[in-house]
Amino acid sequence: MHVFEELTSLLEFQLCILLFVAFVGFVIAWKIKQSVIIWEILIGIVVGPSLLGLIMYTDVIRSFAQIGAVILLFVIGLEFKIKDVFNIKYGIIALIGVIVPWGCGYALAVLYGFNFINCVFVGTALTATSVAITANVLKELGKLQTTAAKAIIGAAVIDDILGLLVLSFSIQVVSGTITALPLALIIIKAVVFMVVGALIGHRYLSRLIEKLDSTKLTGKFPESLFILTMTIAFLYGFIAESIGLSAIVGSFLAGVSLSGVIIKQGKSIKDGAEYIQIIFAAIFFVSLGILADFHVLTMPIIWFLISLTLVACLTKIVGCYFGARVGRMNHKDSLTVGIGMMPRGEVAMIVALIGLNLGIIHQDLYISLILMSLLTTVIVPVILRRYISR
């Protein structure tokens, strides 16, 4: 048994299993015609601690998964122009789509008898959309350039920022130190980063890359430009994280800023980033399944989980549909936006983790938030594929 544990803890074994699981996900998705992501998460649950216990959610796997999310958003960013993302209409969708789930999540938790602080955290966990899941489904369907897709991506980015603001606000409420200053400071920092980052990336870094592409450096080492580009992606991710945003907001911004770059001599930036994404985004999705441990579930918790998931889905659909209609989108596009904004993914999981670490919420609420976020993630690709294909 000891030898077995030692062998399965080897890095090569873990990567082998993670990638094999991802490959099996592709085979099943091909046979049953569903999104690859769902199968990757579901088989992740099977090989993870919940069932087979072949693989654990170690620090190293968390790091790989984190890189996967960062690269995925960078690659998605590369497919967008700056003006596609920054748009007042998307701001309205994001705002209404944050207020409605927060309020209803809070109310549901009150109904189930949780204390004030727990209720605040449940509301907060429902606010931020995980753009990675929806964007990947849209990418698989080849629908990234539609009006609805642009609205979803744009709103999800703003919504992520709003979600993180709500989180820092909630922590202040909990610790009883509400002051307007830090909150305003985070908002200002976020806005400055988005504007300055986009400007520097678009005006200077893009030009720098194109200029280096015409030198002998690239002629001799065609791979050097690709390394520089990935440096920029992680730099933006780092800056975003260091001012209190999610790293994926930063790498997405890097992708959008560099989307206009044309490489002639060096190795293709987009091809390279996509190859890295193929491996690491697969690990990210499988790890979402590994993260879920079902052992602590009891019947009352299952009921709360079901209600919570329903509230999470309905409030995002209603809030974002309404926001999209306000921005004069048609019925079908607005509903697509509503459905596309449903997945909570890693942001809700981060909120749950912070709550647990601060000792504010307990294991039962923690696992409910994690599973709610997983369920919305599993449901959305199914609904979205059916709805868009019609």
Added chain:
Amino acid sequence: MHVFEELTSLLEFQLCILLFVAFVGFVIAWKIKQSVIIWEILIGIVVGPSLLGLIMYTDVIRSFAQIGAVILLFVIGLEFKIKDVFNIKYGIIALIGVIVPWGCGYALAVLYGFNFINCVFVGTALTATSVAITANVLKELGKLQTTAAKAIIGAAVIDDILGLLVLSFSIQVVSGTITALPLALIIIKAVVFMVVGALIGHRYLSRLIEKLDSTKLTGKFPESLFILTMTIAFLYGFIAESIGLSAIVGSFLAGVSLSGVIIKQGKSIKDGAEYIQIIFAAIFFVSLGILADFHVLTMPIIWFLISLTLVACLTKIVGCYFGARVGRMNHKDSLTVGIGMMPRGEVAMIVALIGLNLGIIHQDLYISLILMSLLTTVIVPVILRRYISR
């Protein structure tokens, strides 16, 4: 200061610095016309704990570096056919090139007054060549398909196996439990793995990949084949490690076995693996610099280090030159083989680490072995480039 430390420990920051350092390595190598690897290691020393302390050798960085070495050897393996590697001539080069350094390393340590057990470890650390460095220099020079290059790669693979056998033998000497059985067992396991692995990879896995390439699975998900290929690379690495070899021997074997695969419909295996290698091999080389902490060095240790490095270089040149001449290679090719076999890299570092962990060697000897291995690594690209270019 606390905030600074918290920020620099962020994953995105570490990756950003590692990749930026690698990029600077490219720029300097372009201007000063040297191997990129040397600069990556040297700048790694500058940003690491020895000087700036911007980045530490954490578990996560070690994992990335390990993946880098595994992928690098996989990509190099893809450029070879099976018959290029398994050759009795290379076996002779490897064998003499292991015996001479072991004996002289042992003798040198005796001369410096180390005890018996320490002397055994010094000898062992000198045995195994690190093929990653030399192979990358040859790759940069476009000389991978020459007679000398094939001999170096082939001999280095066998030499790695021999080195690991010497290590397990040394540990038995130290613990006073020398029996012929376990040693014979490791040799048998290694030979069976190499033969069976090459056979299965070449006959069955290659065909499986080509067959999948013609199905609709690849038509729908062109990236799925690339994920399967990387799964095989890590699987071979895992098997190698689990039977007591180095993981890079396994991934190299996977590369060699799959080198004949022709992909028509799916994403290119070779392009994909190269993109992953660009990022992770760069991290591997920079991390070699980060690993070296100069703070424990004193004058007597520096003298021992210089002698050790000289012995390490000369014994490999003489041993492998002689082995190559026995195999009827000409003078220039034999000398190229001798020089190319000099770098010790990660294998010597692993030996040093095991010795330290077992409490057999102390910090002074540990740092000497690490720095010796780094110095041979830094010297070889300089000499090899000059010698081959003449």
